[in-house]
Amino acid sequence: MSMMQEFKTFALKGNVMDLAVGVIIGGAFGKIVDSLVQDIIMPVVGKIFGGLDFANHYFPLNGQSADLTLAEAKKAGAVLAYGNFITIALNFVILAFVIFQMVRMINKLRGEEPPAPVADPENTVLLREIRDSLKK
Numbered sequence: 001m002s003m004m005q006e007f008k009t010f011a012l013k014g015n016v017m018d019l020a021v022g023v024i025i026g027g028a029f030g031k032i033v034d035s036l037v038q039d040i041i042m043p044v045v046g047k048i049f050g051g052l053d054f055a056n057h058y059f060p061l062n063g064q065s066a067d068l069t070l071a072e073a074k075k076a077g078a079v080l081a082y083g084n085f086i087t088i089a090l091n092f093v094i095l096a097f098v099i100f101q102m103v104r105m106i107n108k109l110r111g112e113e114p115p116a117p118v119a120d121p122e123n124t125v126l127l128r129e130i131r132d133s134l135k136k
Contacts, residue, residue: 030095037091057083 010016042054056070062077073079 029098033095033098034091037087037094041090041094042087054083054086057081057086 038055046054058070058073059080059082060066060068060073060077061079064073064076064079068076070079070081070084074081
């Protein structure tokens with residue numbers, strides 16, 4: 001079998017196509033969540049904390065003035081943009097939570113329940129009973 005034929009067989013497998021669709025949808029979904037965080041959640045959080053805009057919060061590392069915007073401070077030298085990090089971390093937490101909820105919902109629709117806890121082996125139960133009786 002030629003290398004091109006092997007590649008064609010590999011690329012057209014169901015798992016590879018499902019992965020490709022998942023990556024494309026995940027990228028689009030990530031943009032939606034990013035917009036949710038940037039345009040809806042962070043302005044509300046900023047309003048709660050007295051008009052804070054986390055996007056422009058940074059620690060200057062090259063002696064820049066703290067009055068500059070983040071873009072201007074970056075042009076003047078290195079900055080530690082912790083506000084941007086907070087926004088991106090919040091974006092990740094929301095995205096992870098939404099994906100977790102989607103997986104839970106899909107598992108419920110499929111009828112898959114989380115596995116029941118495995119019962120302890122009989123010898124473990126007996127050893128615990130002996131331990132408990134010795135304590136008394």
